[in-house]
Amino acid sequence: MEIGNLNQRITILEHRTVVDEIGNHITKWEETFSLWAKVTVKTVTETTDAGVVKEAQKLEFLVRQSPASQNINSTNFRILFRNNIYNITGLIPLYDHNNYLKIESEIRKAGVSDDFR
Secondary structure, X not given: OOHHHOOEEXXXXXXXXXXXXXXXXXXXXXXXXXXXXXXXXXXXXEEEEOOXXXXXXXXXXXXXXXXXXXXXXXXXXXXXXXXXXXXXXXXEEOOOOOOEEEEEEEXXXXXXXXXXX
């Protein structure tokens, strides 16, 4: 794997519980760190449900492993890429290239109403 293929910047978001100024516990997604990644589109599907077009897009991010990236899991982390938030669906360590990690993710977008009935 050539390092030059890692040409897209992604940001890792972590789900955290914080205390606001009046003592309320609130949960929010915070930026934790960013990485260079190779981004591959796996599938894009579009369906119509009750007149609303919905798009599901699956991407694969290939990143170099680091101490920070080794803590990523699908429960507490998401990926911010080009102003879209992707849910992590799988983590695949590449054992033939010990320095890399594949992160599978997906986004679901609800579109506008379908005028064709």
